[in-house]
Amino acid sequence: RKEVEQDPGPFNVPEGATVAFNCTYSNSASQSFFWYRQDCRKEPKLLMSVYSSGNEDGRFTAQLNRASQYISLLIRDSKLSDSATYLCVVNKGNNDMRFGAGTRLTVKP
Amino acid sequence: ETGVTQSPTHLIKTRGQQVTLRCSSQSGHNTVSWYQQALGQGPQFIFQYYREEENGRGNFPPRFSGLQFPNYSSELNVNALELDDSALYLCASSPGTSGQETQYFGPGTRLLVL
Numbered sequence: 054r055k056e057v058e059q060d061p062g063p064f065n066v067p068e069g070a071t072v073a074f075n076c077t078y079s080n081s082a083s084q085s086f087f088w089y090r091q092d093c094r095k096e097p098k099l100l101m102s103v104y105s106s107g108n109e110d111g112r113f114t115a116q117l118n119r120a121s122q123y124i125s126l127l128i129r130d131s132k133l134s135d136s137a138t139y140l141c142v143v144n145k146g147n148n149d150m151r152f153g154a155g156t157r158l159t160v161k162p
Numbered sequence: 163e164t165g166v167t168q169s170p171t172h173l174i175k176t177r178g179q180q181v182t183l184r185c186s187s188q189s190g191h192n193t194v195s196w197y198q199q200a201l202g203q204g205p206q207f208i209f210q211y212y213r214e215e216e217n218g219r220g221n222f223p224p225r226f227s228g229l230q231f232p233n234y235s236s237e238l239n240v241n242a243l244e245l246d247d248s249a250l251y252l253c254a255s256s257p258g259t260s261g262q263e264t265q266y267f268g269p270g271t272r273l274l275v276l
Contacts, residue, residue, distance in 0.1 A: 057204070096252055096267035097205065140204050149218055150195065150265070152204030 054079055059141050059153035067161055070131045074156045076124040076141030086117055087142040088126050091155065097140055100126075131160045165189060166255050166268035174274045175243050183238045183271045187255030193217070194236040195265060196228060199250040211236050212259050248275045 059076045066072050078086075086103040101108065103115040103124055114127040124141055141153040165188035175181050187194050193212045197205035207220035211230035225241040234255070240247055250272050254265035 096269050098267065099264045102264075149220060150207055152197075152206070154202070154204045 055153075056080060056145075056151045057141055057143050057153040059139075059156045061154060061156060063157040063159055065159045065161060066131055068131055068133060070160075071127065071129045072131060072158060073128075074126045074139055074141075074158075076126075076153055078122050078124070078141075078143045078151070080143070080145050080151075081119075081122060082146060083122075083143045084146050085144040086124050087144075088113075088115055088124075089140040089142055089152075091138045091140055093137075097152075100139070128158075131158075133160050133162065136160045166253065166266050168251075168253055168268040168271050170271055171269065172272045172274075174276065176276050177243055177245060179243050179275075180239065180241045181243060181273060183240075183251050183253075183273075184235065185238070185253035185255075185268055186235045187253075188266050191255035191257050191266070192234050193256045193259050193263075194230060194234065195254045195256070196236070196238045197252040197254065198222075198247075199252060199270070201249075205252055208238065210259070217259060243275045245275050248273060 056079050088100040089097040090100045091097040103117045107116045112129045116125045136159050138155040140155045143151045167186045169184045195210040196208040199205040208222050209219040210217045214230045227239045230236045250270045252270045254267045256263040256265045
């Protein structure tokens with residue numbers, strides 16, 4: 054079993070749609086959690102950190118469920134510019150950051 | 163732009179050769195992490211350097227080694243290159259090692275091993 058698992062997609066959605074990505078992790082001692090965005094042939098960029106209380110940044114909402122070892126990302130009112138690969142990232146501790154393989158999103162007009 | 167730079171941008175080597183990749187961290191950042199990203203996969207953690215010392219390592223063999231310099235720039239060295247080493251190599255800098263800080267990635271070096 055991979056340490057960080059994501060549905061690879063692709064998710065193809067129309068503009069304005071709401072889309073949700075899920076991620077599970079295997080190490081219950083993991084300490085911090087993030088969503089990164091990676092555009093084609095570019096480097097990953099931090100989208101948002103994920104906190105137990107849940108956090109929101111504009112159209113993006115992240116949730117963490119430590120008991121189920123589950124992280125989610127919700128994107129509302131999708132824009133064409135949201136098309137990218139979304140990477141779930143888990144810090145195991147000792148700065149060992151584990152990335153999922155990513156979920157590809159394409160937003161269509 | 164993150165302020166993290168990497169060189170070279172692209173590199174072609176043959177099996178058995180050695181390669182050195184370079185990374186300049188963002189101003190004020192004392193921590194550099196290196197990742198290998200194969201096509202269609204997420205980045206895999208190679209190791210991290212903090213104040214010139216290795217500070218954590220992923221599941222990579224000893225032929226992957228690194229250095230960090232007093233100005234916090236860093237090198238990744240790979241000896242005895244194998245075909246499977248073909249990948250995008252990313253470095254990321256951060257202002258500390260707590261794991262809570264954002265990591266800022268450079269644009270990467272694309273390595274092709276023939």
